[in-house]
Amino acid sequence: MKRQVKMRVAALLLPFLVTSKVYGQDFLDELPSSRRLNGKSTVLAFGEAGNSAKDSTLTVLSNGKAIALATVMDTEGYVVTKASELEGMEDLSALSSTGNEINIDLISSDQKTDLALMKVAPDTGTPVRWADPDNTRQGTWVGSMNHEAETLMIGVISAKRRKIEGRSGVLGVLLDPNDDPKELGVAVMQFGPNSPAKKEGIREGDLVIRVEDKEIKSRKDISEEIKKFAPTEEVRLKILRGEEGIPFKVTLNYMSNVFDMLDRNQRMSGLTSKRKAGFSDVLQHEIPLSPMAMGGPLMNLKGLAIGVNIARSDRVTTFALPSSLVKETAEKLKAQNQVNN
Amino acid sequence: MKVILSCLLILSCIGTKNLKAIETSSAKKPSHAVFEKKVPESPSDLIAIEEQVRSVLENSKAATVCIQGNGSGSGVIISEDGLVLTAGHVSGEPGKKIHVVLQDGTKLKAEALGRSAAADSGLIRITQKGKYPFVDVAPPATVYKGDWIFAVGHPGGFDKDRGLVLRVGRVIHRSTDTIQTDCKLIGGDSGGPLFDMLGRVVGIHSRVSKKNEQNFHVTVRAFKRDWDRMLASKIVTIDDSFAKIQRKGGFLGIKRISHPKGILITGVIGNSPAASAKLRPGDIITHIDEEKIDSLNLFRYLINQHGPGEKVILKTIKRWEGGDDKIEVTLGNRDEFIPPKKAQVPPEG
Numbered sequence: 229m230k231r232q233v234k235m236r237v238a239a240l241l242l243p244f245l246v247t248s249k250v251y252g253q254d255f256l257d258e259l260p261s262s263r264r265l266n267g268k269s270t271v272l273a274f275g276e277a278g279n280s281a282k283d284s285t286l287t288v289l290s291n292g293k294a295i296a297l298a299t300v301m302d303t304e305g306y307v308v309t310k311a312s313e314l315e316g317m318e319d320l321s322a323l324s325s326t327g328n329e330i331n332i333d334l335i336s337s338d339q340k341t342d343l344a345l346m347k348v349a350p351d352t353g354t355p356v357r358w359a360d361p362d363n364t365r366q367g368t369w370v371g372s373m374n375h376e377a378e379t380l381m382i383g384v385i386s387a388k389r390r391k392i393e394g395r396s397g398v399l400g401v402l403l404d405p406n407d408d409p410k411e412l413g414v415a416v417m418q419f420g421p422n423s424p425a426k427k428e429g430i431r432e433g434d435l436v437i438r439v440e441d442k443e444i445k446s447r448k449d450i451s452e453e454i455k456k457f458a459p460t461e462e463v464r465l466k467i468l469r470g471e472e473g474i475p476f477k478v479t480l481n482y483m484s485n486v487f488d489m490l491d492r493n494q495r496m497s498g499l500t501s502k503r504k505a506g507f508s509d510v511l512q513h514e515i516p517l518s519p520m521a522m523g524g525p526l527m528n529l530k531g532l533a534i535g536v537n538i539a540r541s542d543r544v545t546t547f548a549l550p551s552s553l554v555k556e557t558a559e560k561l562k563a564q565n566q567v568n569n
Numbered sequence: 570m571k572v573i574l575s576c577l578l579i580l581s582c583i584g585t586k587n588l589k590a591i592e593t594s595s596a597k598k599p600s601h602a603v604f605e606k607k608v609p610e611s612p613s614d615l616i617a618i619e620e621q622v623r624s625v626l627e628n629s630k631a632a633t634v635c636i637q638g639n640g641s642g643s644g645v646i647i648s649e650d651g652l653v654l655t656a657g658h659v660s661g662e663p664g665k666k667i668h669v670v671l672q673d674g675t676k677l678k679a680e681a682l683g684r685s686a687a688a689d690s691g692l693i694r695i696t697q698k699g700k701y702p703f704v705d706v707a708p709p710a711t712v713y714k715g716d717w718i719f720a721v722g723h724p725g726g727f728d729k730d731r732g733l734v735l736r737v738g739r740v741i742h743r744s745t746d747t748i749q750t751d752c753k754l755i756g757g758d759s760g761g762p763l764f765d766m767l768g769r770v771v772g773i774h775s776r777v778s779k780k781n782e783q784n785f786h787v788t789v790r791a792f793k794r795d796w797d798r799m800l801a802s803k804i805v806t807i808d809d810s811f812a813k814i815q816r817k818g819g820f821l822g823i824k825r826i827s828h829p830k831g832i833l834i835t836g837v838i839g840n841s842p843a844a845s846a847k848l849r850p851g852d853i854i855t856h857i858d859e860e861k862i863d864s865l866n867l868f869r870y871l872i873n874q875h876g877p878g879e880k881v882i883l884k885t886i887k888r889w890e891g892g893d894d895k896i897e898v899t900l901g902n903r904d905e906f907i908p909p910k911k912a913q914v915p916p917e918g
Contacts, residue, residue, distance in 0.1 A: 257827045257864045259714050259741045263608050264751045273609040366735050367623045369615050388732045493756045514736050516781045529612045543755040544724050
């Protein structure tokens with residue numbers, strides 16, 4: 229009898245020993261992933277607020293691939309998303325929170341907030357309920373849907389609410405550091421990754437002699453002129469190549485598209501949003517969302533949205549526009565559209 | 570794969586005084602039930618964590634500093650007169666003049682003391698006289714796998730408009746010199762403090778892994794071990810810190826694997842102290858001298874703290890007889906059971 233019991237225990241033990249051999253000791257030594265901050269079991273504690281996040285979030289698709297999320301504003305079908313993620317994207321559609329692919333139309337975009345107003349069929353999803361983030365303190369739990377709105381992820385408000393200074397567009401060129409301020413022109417030495425200047429056919433050794441209407445004698449002349457333009461805006465350049473003066477039109481790129489790969493912290497951050505600066509007011513939180521999960525609501529534990537995610541900035545930082553700014557911008561875009569029609 | 574960042578540690582000018590604080594500080598936990606649960610189960614459980622963090626956050630932030638000198642890192646003040654714990658790769662060469670920046674932007678003159686390249690622990694002293702905000706350091710081994718913790722630091726450098734950045738998470742794994750958590754870290758956080766729910770320092774941010782929510786911190790134990798030498802502005806090498814200190818030769822005589830409750834015995838060597846103590850395969854050792862075992866590394870470390878002939882008290886769960894048991898075992902001499910490896914003869918030519 230006793231022997232039988234022993235055999236049974238041994239049989240129970242055996243799969244465990246085998247498992248540990250297969251996966252190695254470290255595997256068993258670690259806290260199971262379901263119990264970590266963003267583990268399956270932990271995020272369930274977010275409760276009803278998690279369902280609210282899901283019900284008020286749509287996925288925006290381009291050619292059937294998820295590029296952003298959107299927040300359901302009302303029962304008329306108005307939603308907001310991150311405008312710069314739509315740039316150059318074709319064949320837009322959306323996925324409702326129930327998984328149906330639906331039509332979506334771009335109404336208009338706001339360069340200042342990087343919000344875009346879009347429209348789907350009326351009564352798609354549940355309109356988000358807003359809360360004022362005025363009294364939201366560091367350490368407050370928040371939750372948002374991740375990529376394709378499949379899973380809820382949680383974290384806390386991690387730093388002070390504030391303004392993020394804007395960054396102008398860039399040509400993506402490294403200029404001759406030994407420029408002579410008395411002579412006309414500055415030489416292009418090298419190109420950064422994704423350089424828009426290179427794309428337009430500017431070559432190493434070309435002399436930049438004019439930017440817009442300004443004559444160029446030093447690197448400072450160029451940067452002062454370029455600084456006036458935002459990413460995606462077009463700048464006129466005049467290049468001297470040999471004896472020949474050639475005009476170019478260059479569409480400036482986002483600084484992050486060109487220079488992130490040269491930044492150590494950005495390299496260890498994985499994918500981040502191309503536009504992550506130039507916001508008049510943001511909440512900062514720690515939820516490690518994909519840059520393709522911007523535009524969704526940032527929920528508090530009561531299931532109220534205190535903001536809309538607007539930029540994945542680095543490994544530890546996500547920005548959200550506070551609810552008041554989102555509502556205000558959506559109303560403004562709606563009104564403009566009605567005037568235009 | 571693992572990118573080395575930086576970390577910070579602080580000990581007091583009067584080092585022994587602060588070490589006493591480490592020894593005697595009690596190992597209590599906050600009282601809310603969520604801290605005993607496997608996972609939070611409701612919004613109110615999450616709120617309990619939030620409120621616990623907030624109750625200690627302002628003090629924790631006041632003592633957290635930015636270290637400028639070898640790039641920008643973080644640190645934490647642990648004594649009123651300005652001893653700062655940081656990462657070894659943040660403090661840099663002993664004697665180097667650097668700056669410590671308080672939360673409000675006050676920039677103070679400081680000097681690098683010692684560091685350990687092996688553990689990535691480092692020590693700095695603020696040389697400007699003053700009374701500085703400081704936090705307590707938790708006794709070694711009061712933080713366990715699954716515990717809720719929070720990280721503070723200056724990711725990307727000092728930014729007054731943004732302030733110190735908070736991250737909340739859990740301990741994923743702990744070994745002698747390293748705590749692994751799911752708190753997210755980046756360059757500039759290195760040297761910053763990891764706090765337990767009572768606002769005591771339990772680790773110093775050291776390295777990031779490729780996975781975003783899996784990062785590394787130096788343990789208080791690593792600081793304590795090298796304390797005197799770091800305070801004397803020495804560089805502690807791998808040889809000093811591991812080879813000579815850790816192996817005292819005590820031998821128990823079991824084969825083991827890790828187990829959620831401790832370590833699971835899978836084999837017992839004949840005539841070993843383990844055999845004499847009637848330990849058998851299937852038994853689980855949960856504690857050594859009252860310290861909870863949460864990894865194989867910790868088990869190995871604690872046994873190695875003892876020499877042959879020394880006694881340890883093991884707390885076990887007996888698989889066959891059932892129930893818990895406390896056993897006193899006199900350790901044997903490792904060399905009698907496992908002959909030391911023969912010196913390798915270098916190949917000819």
